[in-house]
Amino acid sequence: MSTATDQVAHAEGHEAEHHGLSDKQYIYVALILAVLTAIEVSTYYIDFGPFFMPTLFILMVVKFVTVVSYFMHLKFDNKLFTYLFYSGLLLAIAVYCGFLATFKFFIQKG
Amino acid sequence: MAETAISHGHDAGHGMHTSTGLSNNKLGMWMFLGSECLLFGGLISTYMLYKGRVNAGPQPDQIFDIPFTSVSSFILLMSSLTMVLAVSAAQRKDERNMNLWLVITALLGATFVGGQVYEFTAFYREGLGFTTSLFGSSFYTLTGFHGVHVSVGIIMLMALVGMNRNKRIPGDRAEVVEMIGLYWHFVDIIWIVIFTLVYLIPS
Numbered sequence: 001m002s003t004a005t006d007q008v009a010h011a012e013g014h015e016a017e018h019h020g021l022s023d024k025q026y027i028y029v030a031l032i033l034a035v036l037t038a039i040e041v042s043t044y045y046i047d048f049g050p051f052f053m054p055t056l057f058i059l060m061v062v063k064f065v066t067v068v069s070y071f072m073h074l075k076f077d078n079k080l081f082t083y084l085f086y087s088g089l090l091l092a093i094a095v096y097c098g099f100l101a102t103f104k105f106f107i108q109k110g
Numbered sequence: 111m112a113e114t115a116i117s118h119g120h121d122a123g124h125g126m127h128t129s130t131g132l133s134n135n136k137l138g139m140w141m142f143l144g145s146e147c148l149l150f151g152g153l154i155s156t157y158m159l160y161k162g163r164v165n166a167g168p169q170p171d172q173i174f175d176i177p178f179t180s181v182s183s184f185i186l187l188m189s190s191l192t193m194v195l196a197v198s199a200a201q202r203k204d205e206r207n208m209n210l211w212l213v214i215t216a217l218l219g220a221t222f223v224g225g226q227v228y229e230f231t232a233f234y235r236e237g238l239g240f241t242t243s244l245f246g247s248s249f250y251t252l253t254g255f256h257g258v259h260v261s262v263g264i265i266m267l268m269a270l271v272g273m274n275r276n277k278r279i280p281g282d283r284a285e286v287v288e289m290i291g292l293y294w295h296f297v298d299i300i301w302i303v304i305f306t307l308v309y310l311i312p313s
Contacts, residue, residue, distance in 0.1 A: 037180070037184055081136065087144060
């Protein structure tokens with residue numbers, strides 16, 4: 001008895017198996033990442049002046065989030081995975097910013 | 111009956127009968143990766159703290175070979191593409207392409223590790239040993255830990271190819287490939303951070 005529910009079930013299973021992008025779209029994402037890397041490397045050869053550090057930080061964050069969202073499928077997966085990963089990441093950033101600030105402001109000189 | 115059928119369809123996609131409705135393996139892997147952020151966060155901040163402490167031996171900007179490291183970084187970035195194509199092939203049950211992309215990913219990873227070994231050798235010859243300065247210790251510890259993670263990833267990829275050929279992968283094969291893919295992409299994103307903070311930003 002091939003009912004409508006069976007077809008829905010099959011379609012849902014099929015959709016769940018192929019969540020994410022198509023192979024062609026993955027290649028486009030990789031090309032964008034390659035271009036961003038090329039811009040990063042160009043900061044070594046070209047003087048970006050006061051934009052040097054902000055450019056590098058922005059590019060780093062964009063590349064990081066792109067890989068996590070598209071290649072690691074966080075954008076398409078359950079939000080719980082996103083919370084798990086980013087809570088670890090934010091905890092790490094907060095703890096080590098505090099750690100570095102401690103050394104910067106409270107270390108004994110001399 | 112409809113509920114049963116829809117539930118079956120859902121499980122076919124995620125392969126789990128858990129209280130959260132999510133794969134425990136995947137949940138565990140994301141928790142592990144979140145905790146790995148703390149490990150690498152510690153190593154990166156230690157490096158940031160000590161990169162200017164050079165009492166002996168070369169300074170960071172005297173020995174870093176940016177063009178060489180840029181090529182290595184690009185290779186590792188492209189290995190993320192080949193890994194995601196392997197995951198995509200596994201989800202389509204395209205075994206031939208899955209094995210092909212897994213082997214290519216392992217080869218790209220091996221090229222990256224080879225480049226790192228070459229870089230370490232070159233730095234050592236230029237006078238930067240592990241105990242030469244605090245910069246040297248923190249640099250080798252950070253990039254060495256990352257290199258070990260890449261090497262473990264290569265072993266997992268090759269083991270996966272071998273197990274797949276012998277039909278010994280337990281459970282949902284696409285999910286196993288995805289788990290190893292998550293680990294592989296993680297070492298890539300860590301390198302994105304290391305490449306910027308360690309190599310591109312001068313001391």
